[in-house]
Amino acid sequence: MTLLDFTARPAVGDGLGTLPVVIIGAGPVGLAAAAHLLERGIEVVILEAGDGVASSVRRWGHTRLFSSWRTLIDRAAERLLAEAGWSAPSDLDRMPTGQELVDEYLAPLAALDAIASRTRLSARVTAVGKEGIDRTRTQGRARVPFLVQIEDADGQPSELRARAVIDASGTYETPNPLAASGLDLRGxxxxxxxxxxxxxxxxxxxxxxxxxxxxxxxxxxxxxxxxxxxxxxxxxxxxxxxxxxxxxxxxxxxxxxxxxxxxxxxxxxxxxxxxxxxxxxxxxxxxxxxxxxxxxxxxxxxxxxxxxxxxxxxxxxxxxATGFRPDLGMLREIRLELDDVVEAPRRLAPLIDPNVHSCGTVPPHGFAELQHPERGFFIVGMKSYGRAPTFLLATGYEQVRSVAAWLDGDLESASSVQLTLPATGVCSTDAAGTGSCC
Structure with a gap:
């Protein structure tokens, strides 16, 4: 296992500090990441594969969430919305549907000029790597910008350079196969x-x-x-x-x-x-x-x-309904450190092991547990749980708050992770994982 120096500030020399942080996915956690970074004065670009924000949430919008409004609104996003005159739903103990989450919170957040002007819709990320070098080259790697390759709705390619990349693309679009083997179903x-x-x-x-x-x-x-x-x-x-x-x-x-x-x-x-x-x-x-x-x-x-x-x-x-798995194909040129079983970041995996932990006993975690050997690259949100089930949005919000602080060089805030989750029963899983969330 590669040893990482969690106390070191993120590399911003050689012009990297003038580049934006690219956020993959404009769902609840991706938008929260943008709010936290913008609050710290860090420029962002949000890339969403769908033709609207929270496209996956919209697909299951008829479904009621397990969490109440009280834990579904990110604090930095709420502050940004409040400046524009938005008010939180009156009954914070009510559990909204996915569509209500979009209509009453995510869509107003995404419509703010600070967010909308930095969001590219129908922008599917096809690959992430380092500019001019592949994953085998080590010398000077941290000083080289990330290169994010994108395709628009017509299949036209483009590229973005970034100082850091936050992958909040989720897992809803990549379900587990029906076959018990985990391989593609024959026929x-x-x-x-x-x-x-x-x-x-x-x-x-x-x-x-x-x-x-x-x-x-x-x-x-x-x-x-x-x-x-x-x-x-x-x-x-x-x-x-x-x-x-x-x-x-x-x-x-x-x-x-x-x-x-x-x-x-x-x-x-x-x-x-x-x-x-x-x-x-x-x-x-x-x-x-x-x-x-x-x-x-x-x-x-x-x-x-x-x-x-x-x-x-x-x-x-x-x-x-056999659960979901992370799409790792676009990350082939990134140096990842993933657990062999659940495909979550290796330091996070023991904290979310469904054989040991319930959803409510997952300890607070942030940038340190989410970091990979590729400095400045993070997988957050549901995708950070890999194949482990029952991710809660409150967990993702604390993840991105910590990551944003680390990217800003604020190690004290980044390391001070706090999260209180409800006891939700044993989130056990096997090849037929649940994939339930929120």
């Missing part, structure tokens, strides 16, 4: 139009797709449970709507209600799911490990093993 291309991303809008935009059909939800976590509950509501109104919950594990204990859960939304989610399973409205197929898929005239065959024996499951539609 997946044949059934791609019958397999849906996690958290579809069952009762809204996607209603006609699910009504009167048999849907199988694959995954053992809270993203799966949200979809199951929506399908159960639909089944009460639309005859012929059937629901199967397919698990790789012997049970769905990960979403079982817990009196110790300080996130009441999660506790209610677990309790309702238990009731629907007990009543038979949701059929469970457990211990099923998918290996391939085949297209039928009307649906999908999932083939694999169950308790070591060959097994087949037939359904009309599949919802892939």
């Amino acid at each position: 997946g291309a044949e059934v791609a139009d019958r397999v849906l991303h996690a958290l579809p809008d069952v009762l809204g935009a996607d209603r006609e797709l699910f009504a009167g059909r048999h849907t199988t939800v694959v995954g053992a976590g809270h993203s799966a449970a949200n979809t199951l509950l929506a399908l159960a509501d639909l089944a009460e109104r639309e005859p012929g709507t059937r629901i199967t919950w397919l698990l790789r594990t012997p049970s769905a204990s990960r979403v079982t209600a817990s009196e110790a859960d300080e996130l009441p939304g999660r506790a209610r989610l677990g309790a309702r799911t238990d009731q629907l399973v007990a009543s038979g409205q949701i059929e469970i197929v457990d211990s099923f490990r998918i290996s391939r898929a085949e297209r039928t005239e009307t649906g999908v065959l999932l083939l694999g093993t169950r308790d070591g024996e060959p097994a087949v499951h037939e359904t009309d539609l599949v919802v892939n």
Whole structure:
């Protein structure tokens, strides 16, 4: 493991100090990072792959978050908004939907001139490296600017030079495969139009797709449970709507209600799911490990093993709620130090190990745990958790506050990390990780 000098100021010589910090992703954590840096007088450029800010949040905007407004608003962002006359929602204990989070907080934040003038939409980052050198060269590396390669909506390339890079691009766009092996599902291309991303809008935009059909939800976590509950509501109104919950594990204990859960939304989610399973409205197929898929005239065959024996499951539609993983392809030329198991920064991984910690027992952490051998490069937010589930936005806000302080040379503030999280039950995971958040 490379030893890093956490006390050293970030390199800003050789003209690096005149370059901006590039932030990848204009979601909640990326926008918070921009607010903290701008508050310190550090120039930023925000790159968002979607055609609007918080594009991933908008995709699951119909889903209610587990956290209340009280922990969903970053403090630096709030100060920036307050200067423009914005007021926080009146009921800070209410849990908003994703769309409400966008409409009432993220969109007003992004519309501020200080943010909007520094944001590039439809700007997908394809690669990050160092200008003029590849990852094998060490001498003088810290004094060389980062080079960020971008493609616009028409595929036209461009490049940006940066003094530092903060990757807050999230993981929602890179779901885990349905195959239990973690590899691409054999036959997946044949059934791609019958397999849906996690958290579809069952009762809204996607209603006609699910009504009167048999849907199988694959995954053992809270993203799966949200979809199951929506399908159960639909089944009460639309005859012929059937629901199967397919698990790789012997049970769905990960979403079982817990009196110790300080996130009441999660506790209610677990309790309702238990009731629907007990009543038979949701059929469970457990211990099923998918290996391939085949297209039928009307649906999908999932083939694999169950308790070591060959097994087949037939359904009309599949919802892939098996969790998410970080997209590391664009970081190939960056010197990263990632945990071998969860693909989180190596110093952060033991603090979020789902076999040891619940979401609420994750200790405070900041720039030191997030730093890589590539000085000035950070992965923050949900992507910093790699494949570990149940990231909370409050964690990401403290991450970027610390990183911004370090980039400003304020080691005292950067090192003083403080965070109080609710006890949220054991965030255990396996190949069917939950990916639930917020």
